[in-house]
Amino acid sequence: MSLKRNILDLRKRKSEVLKGGGEKAIEKQVAMGKLTARERILYILDEGSFHEYDMFVEHVARDFDMDKMKLHGDGVIIGTGTINGSPVCIFAQDFTVAGGSLGLMHARKITKIMDHSLKMRVPLIGINDSGGARIQEGVNSLAGYGEIFFRNTLASGVIPQISVILGPCAGGAVYSPALTDFVFVVNNISKMFITGPGVIKTVLGEEISMEDLGGAKVHAEVTGNAHFYAESEQECFDQIKKLVSYIPWNNEQKAERIAPAEPKSKKKIENIVPADPKMPYDIRDIIKSITDNSDFFEIMEMFAPNVVIGFGRMEGETVGFVANQPKVLAGVLDCDSSDKAARFIRYCDAFNIPIITLEDLPGYLPGADQEHAGVIRHGAKILYAYSEATVAKITVIIRKAYGGGYIAMNSRHLRADFVFAWPTAEIAVMGPEGAANIVFRKEIAEAEDPEAMRQLKIQEYKDKFANPYVAASKGYIDEVIEPEDTRKMLLHALKVSANKSISGPRKKHGIPPF
Amino acid sequence: MQEEEKYETIIVHSAVYKTEYTTKYRNRVKWEKPDENQLFSFIPGTIIDVFVKPGDVLKEGDPLLILEAMKMHNVVQMPFDGKIATVNVKTGDKIPKGSLMIEIAAKK
Numbered sequence: 001m002s003l004k005r006n007i008l009d010l011r012k013r014k015s016e017v018l019k020g021g022g023e024k025a026i027e028k029q030v031a032m033g034k035l036t037a038r039e040r041i042l043y044i045l046d047e048g049s050f051h052e053y054d055m056f057v058e059h060v061a062r063d064f065d066m067d068k069m070k071l072h073g074d075g076v077i078i079g080t081g082t083i084n085g086s087p088v089c090i091f092a093q094d095f096t097v098a099g100g101s102l103g104l105m106h107a108r109k110i111t112k113i114m115d116h117s118l119k120m121r122v123p124l125i126g127i128n129d130s131g132g133a134r135i136q137e138g139v140n141s142l143a144g145y146g147e148i149f150f151r152n153t154l155a156s157g158v159i160p161q162i163s164v165i166l167g168p169c170a171g172g173a174v175y176s177p178a179l180t181d182f183v184f185v186v187n188n189i190s191k192m193f194i195t196g197p198g199v200i201k202t203v204l205g206e207e208i209s210m211e212d213l214g215g216a217k218v219h220a221e222v223t224g225n226a227h228f229y230a231e232s233e234q235e236c237f238d239q240i241k242k243l244v245s246y247i248p249w250n251n252e253q254k255a256e257r258i259a260p261a262e263p264k265s266k267k268k269i270e271n272i273v274p275a276d277p278k279m280p281y282d283i284r285d286i287i288k289s290i291t292d293n294s295d296f297f298e299i300m301e302m303f304a305p306n307v308v309i310g311f312g313r314m315e316g317e318t319v320g321f322v323a324n325q326p327k328v329l330a331g332v333l334d335c336d337s338s339d340k341a342a343r344f345i346r347y348c349d350a351f352n353i354p355i356i357t358l359e360d361l362p363g364y365l366p367g368a369d370q371e372h373a374g375v376i377r378h379g380a381k382i383l384y385a386y387s388e389a390t391v392a393k394i395t396v397i398i399r400k401a402y403g404g405g406y407i408a409m410n411s412r413h414l415r416a417d418f419v420f421a422w423p424t425a426e427i428a429v430m431g432p433e434g435a436a437n438i439v440f441r442k443e444i445a446e447a448e449d450p451e452a453m454r455q456l457k458i459q460e461y462k463d464k465f466a467n468p469y470v471a472a473s474k475g476y477i478d479e480v481i482e483p484e485d486t487r488k489m490l491l492h493a494l495k496v497s498a499n500k501s502i503s504g505p506r507k508k509h510g511i512p513p514f
Numbered sequence: 515m516q517e518e519e520k521y522e523t524i525i526v527h528s529a530v531y532k533t534e535y536t537t538k539y540r541n542r543v544k545w546e547k548p549d550e551n552q553l554f555s556f557i558p559g560t561i562i563d564v565f566v567k568p569g570d571v572l573k574e575g576d577p578l579l580i581l582e583a584m585k586m587h588n589v590v591q592m593p594f595d596g597k598i599a600t601v602n603v604k605t606g607d608k609i610p611k612g613s614l615m616i617e618i619a620a621k622k
Contacts, residue, residue, distance in 0.1 A: 203584065204558035205608040222538060278531045280521065305536060329539060330524040330531035336538070362526035368545035402527070434527025 017055045017072045021096025029096050034167060034189055035233050037077050037092035037100075040127055043237045045081035045090065052079040054109045061103055064136045071097050074106040075130075078113040080122075083244045086256070089117035092127035095167050099131035102173070106134070107144025114151040121250035123160040125240065128177060129167030145172045152179035157350040159250050162240060165190035165216075165226070166233060178225065181347055182243060182299070185216035185226040186236045192219055192226075221302040224336060229302060246297060246311040246318045247351060254352050255318035263487065264294040270483040277399045277426060277466075280326045283308055283358060286398065287321050290314075290356075290487045296321070299344065304336035309344040311353070314487075314494055320348035323358035324409065326399075333405055334365040335378040342381035345389055354392035354494055357410040360399045362431060379408065380513040386414045388510060392497030396486060397421040397468065397477065403430050412476045417500065418493040419477040420486070421468035427477070428470070432462040551599070551618040553590065559583030561607040566616070570598045578616055579603065590615070 020026060020036060029036055035043070041050055059066065059074045075097035080089050091113050093100040110126070117124040133141035155161055156179065163177035164184045168191045177183045177192070185192075193214035200206050200213070212218065220229035228243070230236035248255045269289045273281055288294040291312035298310035306329040309322055322341050324331035333341075348355050364370070364379060386393065386408070394417060395410045406427060410416045421427065429435065437444070440457040447453035468480050481489050521532035562580040566572065576592040599619040603609060 205610055206558065278529060280531070280533045326531075326533065328534050328536060330526065330533040332524065332526065362524075362529060362531060365524075366526060367542070369542045372545070430527045431529040433529040437528050 014055060020072055020094050021075075021098070025096035032167075032189075034095070034129070036096065037094035037127065037129065040164075040166065040233065040237070041077060041079070041081070041090055041092050043234065044125065044240055045083060045088070046085065049081040050079055050090075051081065052077060054078055054112065057105050057109055059103050059105050059134075059137070061134070061137045061140070063138075066136050069098075073097065074103060074109065075100050076106045076109050078109045080113075080116070083241055086244060086249060087120070087122045088125055088244070089113045089120070089122055090125045090127070093130040093167075095129040095131070098134065100129050100167065101131050101134035102141050102144050103134040103137040104140040104144055107141065107147060110144075111147045111151055114148070114155065117159055118151070118155045121159055121252070123162065123244060123247070123249060124155065124180075125162045125164065126176065126180070127164045127166055128169040128173065129165075130173060131168060132171045132173055142172070145176070148176050149179060152176055156181075157251055160244075160247050160351065162243070164236065164240065165192055166236075167191070170194070170196055170214075174225075182227045183219070183225060184228045184230070184236050184240060185219055186230050186233055187216045189233065190216040190219070190226075217302075220300075224300065224303040224340060226303075227299050242297060243311075246313075247353070251350055251352070257316045258313065260313075260315040261293040263289055263291060265289040268484070269486060273398060273422075273424065273483070275424065277360075277424075277431075280330070282327045283323045283325045283331070283360065283398075286358060286486075287312060287323060290490060291319075292316065300340055304334070304340045306331055306334065307337035307341050309341060314356075314491055317494070318353050319494070320344060320353045320355045321358065322355060322410075324361040324405075326360050329365065331361040332363065332365040333361060333379060333382065333408060334370055335373045335375050338375070338378045338380075338382045338408075342385040345382070345385035349385075349389035349391050352391060354394070354497065355389065355410070356490060357393070357395040357416075359395060359397045359401050359406075359409040361402070361405040361409065362400055363403045363405040377513050379404070382408045383414065384510070384512045386410045386416075388512075390500070390502055390504075392417055392494060392500050394418045394490060394493045394497070395420065396481075396490070397425040397427060399424050399426060400431070401425060401427045403428075415502075417497055418489075420479055420481045420489055420493075421472070421477045422483050422486075423468065423480055424483075425468035425471075425477075425480070426466040427468055428465045432458045432466050435465070436461045550593065551596075551620055552614055553578070553593070553616040553618070555581060555609050555611055555613050555615055557581070557583040557588070558609065558611045559588070561603045561605055561609065561615075562587060563605055564601060564603060566598050566601060568598050568600055572596065572598065581609075581615075592618075596621070 057074050059071050076093050078091040091110050161180035162182050163180045174192050191210050191214050197210050219226035228239045265288045272285045287296045296312045306325050308325045393410050412419050436457040444450050444454045471477050522535045524531045524533050560582045562582045564579045566578050572592045574594045578590045581588045597619040599617040603615045
């Protein structure tokens with residue numbers, strides 16, 4: 001007796017499952033401009049590296065005629081593979097099978113691969129394309145979501161977790177991506193919301209399209225739920241591969257080091273920055289004149305662009321950049337930019353990525369809307385995140401470092417390891433205009449020509465305090481450096497910090513101002 | 515200096531910075547002092563019943579109307595003693611959050 005028959009039988013069974021939801025459903029998926037779940041996985045992973053598990057899992061629901069249905073793989077594909085040779089765990093919901101709806105076994109497949117990724121200490125990638133809970137499975141599908149959320153939280157800060165929204169992701173389903181580190185969205189394809197347009201219309205009488213409510217752009221620009229925005233699925237997958245190249249497999253390792261390279265940018269660094277501290281420039285030009293190959297992989301590019309965050313490499317090693325952006329809103333800190341920076345600082349800290357802070361800000365954004373939106377609570381997150389971080393923390397003060405902004409942007413007082421300042425740095429309690437108005441209020445009011453006196457006093461203050469030397473005289477900054485030496489100084493600081501070791505008081509965990 | 519003209523300005527501590535705005539910043543809601551005589555819906559919903567008409571003189575706590583929202587009947591009450599100036603809703607109206615329902619005559 002040969003085994004041929006058994007092998008042929010296995011192949012037949014597998015080819016059945018590979019059909020997913022069948023030709024018609026796949027046609028529909030393609031018509032929506034979407035790839036199938038399997039195509040997506042194959043695109044993201046290295047060629048030939050994907051291995052699928054639980055292909056033959058079937059749903060267990062018996063009510064509502066569910067026993068007569070055949071749902072291949074119960075609407076989700078799980079497995080392992082590699083990206084640029086690094087192992088990852090992956091799952092992809094298959095919208096062609098019962099709308100990718102989440103039932104008990106569907107959820108069990110996802111939690112199985114999540115447990116696997118946590119145990120193996122490798123990144124997890126989840127592709128979401130699902131109509132939501134499978135109503136026929138009732139409370140079992142709710143249980144499924146809860147089990148997923150719990151594992152997201154358990155794995156948080158241990159392994160990188162990446163969520164890709166490639167279809168609807170509504171109701172409770174949105175909270176798994178929200179708990180993960182990076183969320184990717186694609187224009188016209190991704191939809192995320194708690195309550196859909198239909199319900200909003202009947203209950204609230206507000207008419208809003210799905211795209212305006214929770215489309216890719218909304219989440220990339222307004223809500224801050226998405227970290228990466230792409231025009232196509234392929235572009236999105238290339239972003240994922242790039243991200244994976246910058247981050248370590250888990251919290252006990254460092255990101256893979258690649259061959260060092262000098263910056264490509266030909267711009268002289270000191271020509272990028274206008275001497276007038278009130279004039280804007282693009283801080284990303286500074287970052288690119290510092291990093292290897294002038295590469296900068298920006299995160300949350302469209303959300304709160306008054307602070308810039310992202311990864312670059314210094315002599316082949318990944319570093320995280322947090323930088324004020326004078327080009328947008330003068331680079332002020334506000335609710336959104338504080339949230340954005342704080343979360344990124346905590347990410348870098350959790351995954352052993354040194355943080356380089358480039359500082360040039362006039363302070364926090366004034367306004368009743370900001371105060372009422374809780375800028376105190378949100379702004380506190382950035383203080384918390386920097387203070388708590390134990391990775392190498394290096395600050396370069398380019399121009400303005402005023403008031404609360406100076407303290408918040410990784411100052412010496414929050415235990416920065418190195419603080420460098422350009423000779424253009426102004427480290428002061430506030431800008432000369434504001435300070436002169438307060439300190440010399442009486443002189444200005446009583447002067448014959450108050451405006452002339454005001455200008456005189458502003459100049460006086462500027463000459464005395466708008467420089468790095470007052471702070472340098474107190475040791476709050478370590479060295480005033482020439483702009484051209486910035487990369488050299490950073491490389492040296494990173495080298496010295498390589499074995500940094502500090503520990504705080506023992507505690508279960510802190511209570512950050514979420 | 516044409517370059518300068520395309521920038522917006524932000525003022526922090528009396529200093530005027532040249533910069534760009536974000537859409538979110540442009541769309542921010544400017545704060546206005548609320549007028550206590552204007553009663554706005556605090557939640558979107560349906561008007562189930564209206565008990566008052568313009569000219570009615572009422573005491574604090576008197577019921578004005580019922581606003582049904584999220585399956586709850588909310589009785590909107592008179593916030594203080596006064597006279598109704600206008601009633602902008604009628605039974606059956608579906609109203610969004612923040613719509614002006616009733617105005618109380620300003621105290622002399």
